[in-house]
Amino acid sequence: MIIKGGTTITADGPRPADVIVEESTITAVTEPGQATGAGPIIDATGLWVLPGAVDAHTHFGMPLGSGVSSLGWQESSAAALLGGTTTIIDFANPTVGEPLPEAVSKWRGMADGVILCDYGLHVTVTDVSGDRLAEIPALVEQGLPTFKGFLAYKGRLMLSLVEMKRLMEAVHQAGAMLLVHAEDGEMNAAAERVLLDTGRTAPCWHPLAHPDESEVKAVAEILDLATVTGCPLTIVHMSLGQSLELLKKTRNTQGRDGKLFGEVCLHHLFADAGLYESGHEAALAAICSPPLRTEGNGDELLSGLVAGHLDLLSTDHCEFPLTVKSAAAGGGFPRVPNGCGGVAERMVVSHSLAVVTGKMDPARWIETCCHRPAELMGLASRKGQMAPGFDADIVLFDPLAEYRWDPLGSSDRAGSLWAGLPVTGRVRDVWLRGRQVVAGGKLTGDQPGGEFLPRHL
Numbered sequence: 001m002i003i004k005g006g007t008t009i010t011a012d013g014p015r016p017a018d019v020i021v022e023e024s025t026i027t028a029v030t031e032p033g034q035a036t037g038a039g040p041i042i043d044a045t046g047l048w049v050l051p052g053a054v055d056a057h058t059h060f061g062m063p064l065g066s067g068v069s070s071l072g073w074q075e076s077s078a079a080a081l082l083g084g085t086t087t088i089i090d091f092a093n094p095t096v097g098e099p100l101p102e103a104v105s106k107w108r109g110m111a112d113g114v115i116l117c118d119y120g121l122h123v124t125v126t127d128v129s130g131d132r133l134a135e136i137p138a139l140v141e142q143g144l145p146t147f148k149g150f151l152a153y154k155g156r157l158m159l160s161l162v163e164m165k166r167l168m169e170a171v172h173q174a175g176a177m178l179l180v181h182a183e184d185g186e187m188n189a190a191a192e193r194v195l196l197d198t199g200r201t202a203p204c205w206h207p208l209a210h211p212d213e214s215e216v217k218a219v220a221e222i223l224d225l226a227t228v229t230g231c232p233l234t235i236v237h238m239s240l241g242q243s244l245e246l247l248k249k250t251r252n253t254q255g256r257d258g259k260l261f262g263e264v265c266l267h268h269l270f271a272d273a274g275l276y277e278s279g280h281e282a283a284l285a286a287i288c289s290p291p292l293r294t295e296g297n298g299d300e301l302l303s304g305l306v307a308g309h310l311d312l313l314s315t316d317h318c319e320f321p322l323t324v325k326s327a328a329a330g331g332g333f334p335r336v337p338n339g340c341g342g343v344a345e346r347m348v349v350s351h352s353l354a355v356v357t358g359k360m361d362p363a364r365w366i367e368t369c370c371h372r373p374a375e376l377m378g379l380a381s382r383k384g385q386m387a388p389g390f391d392a393d394i395v396l397f398d399p400l401a402e403y404r405w406d407p408l409g410s411s412d413r414a415g416s417l418w419a420g421l422p423v424t425g426r427v428r429d430v431w432l433r434g435r436q437v438v439a440g441g442k443l444t445g446d447q448p449g450g451e452f453l454p455r456h457l
């Protein structure tokens with residue numbers, strides 16, 4: 001197959017090029033008109049020819065609180081493909097006392113044969129007793145080199161600082177990386193208690209149970225622990241300008257550049273706490289942790305992402321139907337499952353609100369959404385780049401087309417978080433390992449099925 005007449009985006013910016021694909025692999029990227037070979041010719045005139053995007057942080061089939069993540073593995077991965085994302089990294093979440101390898105088998109069992117895009121798994125660790133830490137090296141060998149720990153969610157997922165330090169030592173020793181949810185579980189629990197004791201249980205109160213100081217404190221603590229232990233660290237879903245400043249400072253002063261990374265998620269860049277005040281449904285859709293923050297934080301985070309102080313633009317996609325969130329809300333905001341959608345919207349929304357507005361150049365956009373997540377998460381040789389030898393995961397993106405909200409056609413998507421934003425552009429066609437999975441903005445039904453991707457840092 002030859003994709004002709006389009007514009008690719010390299011580290012130097014957009015450039016016209018033809019792309020040759022043989023079987024499941026990109027074999028050449030040539031000057032326009034220079035491509036030769038057999039097979040169908042795809043006319044990409046006027047279109048951007050992008051590498052399939054990589055989302056380093058999703059929760060597709062998450063059993064949580066009162067429901068499961070709305071769309072599940074199949075539907076969420078369909079949304080990913082329709083949004084131009086061909087690879088995601090989700091999580092294996094062990095139950096209390098469950099050995100980590102068993103959790104991995106269980107979560108692979110849910111995804112394999114169902115998921116439509118390629119995927120890897122981070123392994124969540126909520127317990128450092130028993131054999132849990134000793135199980136880490138074998139998992140790294142098997143292609144699971146990234147683990148996740150929580151300073152948030154007291155009584156459920158939270159590790160104390162002492163436990164977190166032990167986890168970081170084990171992860172570091174195994175040559176792996178730790179991802180951390182940095183909010184202070186004690187501080188959040190105390191704030192939540194005050195709100196509930198005073199009858200403030202409606203969804204609009206959710207952000208007050210996650211004060212800014214809680215994230216800032218946890219970010220400072222985890223950066224200290226990373227410095228002490230030497231463990232490579234990605235702080236996920238950083239939501240405050242203040243958190244970014246702490247990361248910047250530690251990178252500069254501790255000589256830890258290259259081992260400390262920051263992730264920002266779509267909703268913290270382009271949505272803000274105003275949604276909690278704009279009606280019951282909007283507030284419900286916006287219930288996620290850390291919560292949406294006051295206006296201004298998004299701009300600071302975007303500037304940090306553009307300047308390279310943050311590394312990844314992910315989604316933390318964890319989408320529950322509005323009906324599920326609404327039913328749970330009767331028991332007070334703490335019962336509402338946390339999470340927002342975004343995997344269908346990440347590329348178009350970030351293109352419209354960062355690239356079209358001139359805040360981010362196209363090369364950096366592709367770096368933060370495709371290349372860098374693949375590189376940081378151990379997929380550097382296969383995913384995230386339009387170059388010979390890489391998987392033929394290719395997206396034809398029409399930057400001028402009108403965007404069609406809700407590509408899955410569901411009326412109950414909490415993804416409506418994004419509706420109403422000034423968004424243009426459309427993912428037109430997508431190939432996964434050389435097979436066309438989206439044509440004209442619709443699933444072809446010719447899904448090869450997603451593959452589990454062993455990763456190596």
Ligand SMILES: [Zn+2]
Pocket residue numbers: 057058059316
């Ligand atoms: Zn998450």
